[in-house]
Amino acid sequence: MASSRSSSEESRFTVLAASAVGGILAGGILLGFLILPVVQGRQAGIDPWTAICRSLGIAPGTPAAGSPISTAAARPVSRVSWDEGTLRALAGAAGPSPPEAVAQCAACHGDAGIATDPTFPNLAGQSAAAIFKQLHDYRSGARVNEQMSPVAQGLDEADLAALALHFAARSKGTMDATARADRNHPVAELVLRGDPARGIPACNSCHAPGSGGPIETPILTRQNEAYLADQLRRYARGDRGNDIYGRMRGFSAKLTEDEIRRLAAFYAWTE
Amino acid sequence: MAASEEDVLRTEIRWSFVVFAATALILISILYAGLVHGINPPSNIETVDPKTLHLSGEFTEGNLGTRVEADGGVTVRVVTTQFAFVPQCVVVPTDRKVTLRFASPDVIHGVLVAGTNVNTMVIPGYVSQVHTTFKTTGDLLTPCHEFCGLGHSQMWAIVRAVAPADFKPDAQGRAACDGR
Structure with missing residues (x-):
């Protein structure tokens, strides 16, 4: 069948295809390097010749606006930078933790990372990046606590990473299934889906393990209820401000007191 | 058969x-x-x-929002982060050239100010700069239009365009939605 096609038919196709490709190319050049730059340049007050040169990339674009540096007093936000060194320190297996530091932590946070008092946070199974960030912030003064600040200030960055890895590797243990939070309760809507009208993202979009949010966000499940509620209130009041770019200060301020109590209870009793 | x-x-x-x-329709639009x-x-690139976006320089927390620069130009600096615009509301004057500058510390986000020609991606590592003149007053919805994670659908901001007479920057040239 194919062999019965005349050669004139084939050459006609070649010409047709070549002119189609050529036409599209010419049209693209005309639109991209001539029409669009000239028309858009007129709207932006740029003469046609400069606009064409800029579209071709042989004249520079709008000069950057000089990046004026802030003279405002910096708020005490975190000094942690998730650079390669920090990430590498937290990616390895737990190095030798200073034993006296572990003992010091265990006095409040428990040997196994389960806090001795419900107003202190549990550390077992927490993300190492989250523990490291909070220790680092206590050390730099971005977060202040009369017990934690002096402890963190006595340690160096390698100790902080070792301690973070040590407690991250502890097991949370199993939870009594009968105590589990009701996932059909209205507050679960905030946890799982958020509230678009108020601009509150689902809590789980950052705080569920492996959610893909910012690396420093802690895992909240099985955290102590009293501790969680207290931290949300501190964020809402602005007493705690080491959340980078005020993410938690912003979201917490939108929550009602009732929501804060219910959210804390929900996470405390969810695995 | x-x-x-x-x-x-x-x-x-x-x-x-x-x-x-279909291709022609897309190109025409x-x-x-x-x-x-x-x-x-x-x-510009x-x-x-x-x-280190949050540590020093232009995009530290205290330097975000609307500011009238020494040369009289209005600049708005916004950080797009998972899952919020910081600040969530910015105020701008109408009928005046405004430069919007966006940066992201985490993943790729997008910015679209409804009803205006402000529409850009915000890529970590780059400053996205857009010049525009707002023509109508009102609260313009500004959603993130680049999927950025599980909280993407709750990520939006407000650009509050006010008449030049109602645009009242403070002594440092700063203006914010809540009147600070």
């Missing part, structure tokens, strides 16, 4: 018209947006270190 080669050819040609029509609404990608 096998179709003849002619039938196959005819079907292919018919579908190729559909493909061409891009051209229309470019020529009539003045929408174009940022024309400016890099910034996303790892």
